[in-house]
Amino acid sequence: MxxxxxxxxxxxxxxxxxxxxxxxxxxxxxxxxxxxxxxxxxxxxxxxxxxxIEAIGSNLLIVRPGAQRGVGTQVSSGRGSAQTLTVEDAEAIAKNVPEANAVAPEVSGRYQIVGKGTNTNVSVTGTTPDYLAVRNLQIAEGSFVTDQNIRSLSKVVVLGPTVRDDLFGENAENVVGQAVRIRGMEFRIIGITAAKGGGGFGSQDEMAFVPVSSAQKFLTGSDSVSTINVQATDASVMTQAEENITALLLERHRISDPQLADFSIMNQSDIIAxxxxxxxxxxxxxxxxxxxxxxxxxxxxxxxxxxxxxxxxxxxxxxxxxxxxxxxxxxxxxxxxxxxxxxxxxxxxxxxxxxxxxxxxxxxxxxxxxxxxxxxxxxxxxxxxxxxxxxxxxxxxxxxxxxxxxxx
Amino acid sequence: MIEVRDVRKTYTTGEVEFEALRGVSFSIKDGEFVAIMGPSGSGKSTLMHILGALDTPTKGKYILDGKDVSTLSDDELADIRRDKIGFVFQAFNLLPRTTVLRNVMLPLVYAEVDGEMRKTKAEQALRAAGLDEEHFIHLSNQLSGGQIQRVAIARALVNDPTLILADEPTGNLDTKTGEIVLGTFQRLNEEYGRTIVLITHEHEIAKHADRIISIRDGKIVEDSGTHARRSAHHRHETY
Known part of the structure; x- marks a missing residue:
């Protein structure tokens, strides 16, 4: 057949x-x-x-403080509560870790921002210019925080588009140059970030950014930072970068036993995996x-x-x-x-x-x-x-x- | 040329043995029209199955065209059926909802005949079987009983077989239509020199053949072959 x-x-x-x-x-x-x-x-x-996950930045390592433990006591106040990381740590990482492409320390807290007859509660982040590169953020209008702002403790603020909408109305124009009040102090708006949509870890559209020095002095009143964001030069060197940062911070914090480290490092590739x-x-x-x-x-x-x-x-x-x-x-x-x-x-x-x-x-x-x-x-x-x-x-x-x- | 030599067939069901054929011998020359007649249970169906290469004998020899068929495997038997046997069944067994031509071409599918040749051969066979041309493209279920049986005859003819085996071909037909179908067999035998073996239980039908082999209880009781009604000097040619 x-x-x-x-x-x-x-x-x-x-x-x-x-x-x-x-x-x-x-x-x-x-x-x-x-x-x-x-x-x-x-x-x-x-x-x-x-x-x-990648929208929050690429090749990102996030260094967070560990738990604070009082001398001679077993009471722990939980991870992230310690005030052990400083801007100097961030600068040391930028200087000494070759795999670090950009380093952006972060001081954050939630504050009431008051506009003209309106107000809203947002997460205010004190940071450095590198933050843009590290967290894949873009500026839609005006400019971001500059090194000059940091040196001179400028009371300037960059708003996320959602915050701008809440304070000045939907897609309000000519917001740059106007002033808002945070904790009773007047901050001048110098820029608006580009809308990014919802990210995996809270939308950056709902944040406000100020110079890291100003945040420490006027808002938190502390020398510590809450997070150090490090962007590695390449996905392949992330583990290497993580090891180098660990070694560097252990040395700077004078801790000999890695088990007792007062910080932790979150690797973005781990999250993706x-x-x-x-x-x-x-x-x-x-x-x-x-x-x-x-x-x-x-x-x-x-x-x-x-x-x-x-x-x-x-x-x-x-x-x-x-x-x-x-x-x-x-x-x-x-x-x-x-x-x-x-x-x-x-x-x-x-x-x-x-x-x-x-x-x-x-x-x-x-x-x-x-x-x-x-x-x-x-x-x-x-x-x-x-x-x-x-x-x-x-x-x-x-x-x-x-x-x-x-x-x- | 068909030779059956002392063929025996025993069926075994559990411990009970039943001998359906108990030593049957005869030979059929090319161009003969033979009826095998006997009542039901006589063994005529068993004999037909052996003649049709559907089954093999338990003992004895069946020689078809000089080839011993009694010891062949299933696949070899299929080849014999395809090349040398044409079946006409009481129940017609046409494919339902299928055109007349397609039904007749079916054996050529297994013989791997080429497409164009199939149609030519099928049309020739249908004409030889006496079916009007207008019915060629009809579906098999649109025809009358007599027409259906002629399609079945054409299907049996189409492979140019050595032997046409007709098993009670008129059993499902009325007398008048049955006569016409029997006439078709006679014509095929006389005009085209076809060797035909007709299996029936009725003498009325058997007498259309030139020679009657009567079988009873697995044995031949009478063979009219020696005094044939007509001498078998038919023209032997393909239709």
Whole structure:
């Protein structure tokens, strides 16, 4: 029996019972479609989370103070409460750690900012010009905090766009040059940052920035900083940078045992890796659930093929009587099953694409269909055809022609 | 040329043995029209299965065209059926919802005949079986019983087989249509020199053949072959 004849017979058999073939195919369509859509959604979620994390800066190391512990007491006031990090630490890192591309210390606290008849409570961050580079921030209007501002303890402030909106109204113009009051002191607005959207760790649109020296003197009244942001020159040297910073700070703080370090360093690549592993697990979970529907679809194929073989017993008998070999009958029924799963697989890919397109179109999530998942879906559907078509086809091929011809 | 030599067939169900054929011998020359007649349970169906290479004898030899068929494997038997046997069944066994031409071309699919040739051969066979051209593209379920059986005869003819085996071909037809179908067999035998073996339980039908082999309880009880109604000197040519 020629290959073209097998295809023709298969097409003929399937199209002569369109409703049943279609319904059987539907199982595979839904199975493959949901696998593709779920994987696309999972990968989309991973991409979104990753870009959110990267939006807070790239190759970022965040140095935070450790717990403060009184001499001779076991009472800890919790991580981040110690006032051990200083602007000088930040300067030392910039000077001595070759992997540090930019260093921005940060002093932050929440304060009431008062405008003309309006006020709002925002996180005010005292920092240095490097902050822009380190945290991927851009200036929309005016300028950011300068070294000159820091040296001269200027009472200047850079507002996030949301803060500007809250104080001066939606998209208010000519805000630069106006004054606001923080803790009763007048600060001149020198710039507005560009809108960035929600980040993973609180939106920078809702912050205000002042020179680090001014923040320490006028707002916190302390010499310590709450965070030192360090941007490494390259993703590959982040671990190296982390080790160097640790060594440097231990030495500066005169701590010999690293276990007792009064600071901790958070590595951005660690955060990304953690988030990725979470989303990967999530993707796998979704794909596994979708895989179950694929399995059910495959069983549907087997069920239909078994029914078909029973129904067409006489036809099988006749085919054998006119010279069909076992192999011919086997191939014919196997190819019917494979054609069903392949057709279902192709439609399923379209369905999966439509679902993920709809997700992206309605802005639920950026989805991405990977070529690998499409390829895999095709492979899996053919495989299911073979697995679930094998038994019915073998049953058909092994029918005794005499009994098959007599079958009522 | 068909030779059946002391063929025996025993069926075993559990511990019970049943001998369906108990030593049957005869030979059929090319171009003969033979009826194998016997009541149900006589073993005529078993004999037909062996003649049609659907089954092999437990003992004895069946030689078709000089080849011993009795010891072949399943696949080799399939080849014999494809090349040398044409079946006509009581229940017609056409593919449902399928055109007449496609039904007749089916054996050629397994013989791997080329596409164009298939159609030519199928049309020839249908004409030889006496079906009007207008029915060629009809679906098998749009035809009458007599027409269906002629399509089945054409399907049996299309591979140019050594032997056409007809198993109660008129069993599902009324007498008048049955006569027409039997006439078709006679014509194929006389005009085209086809070797035909007709299996039936009715003498009325068997008498259309030139020679009647009567079988009962697995044995031949009478073979009219020695005093044939007509001498078998048919023209031997393809239709």
């Amino acid at each position: 020629k290959l073209t004849d097998i295809f023709e017979e298969t097409y003929f058999a399937l199209s002569s019972n369109k409703v049943r073939s279609g319904l059987t195919m539907l199982g595979i369509v839904i199975g493959i479609g949901s696998v593709i859509a779920m994987v696309a959604i999972g990968q989309g979620a991973q991409g979104t989370i990753q870009s959110n 953690t988030a990725s592993s979470i989303t990967e697990t999530l993707t796998m979970l979704l794909a596994a659930i979708a895989g179950i529907s694929l399995l059910v679809g495959g069983i549907g194929i087997m069920n239909m093929m078994l029914t078909t073989v029973t129904e067409r017993t006489r036809e099988i008998g006749l085919r054998k009587a006119i010279g069909a070999k076992k192999k011919d009958i086997n191939l014919q029924f196997l190819s019917e099953a494979i054609m069903l799963t392949f057709g279902g697989g192709a439609l399923g890919i379209v369905l999966g694409w439509l679902i993920s397109f709809a997700f992206a179109y309605f802005n639920v999530l950026e989805t991405e269909i990977s070529g690998a998942s499409v390829f895999l879906a095709f492979g899996v559907s053919a495989f299911i055809g073979i697995v679930f078509g094998y038994y019915p086809a073998r049953r058909a091929a092994n029918l005794n022609p005499i009994e098959a011809l007599r079958y009522e």
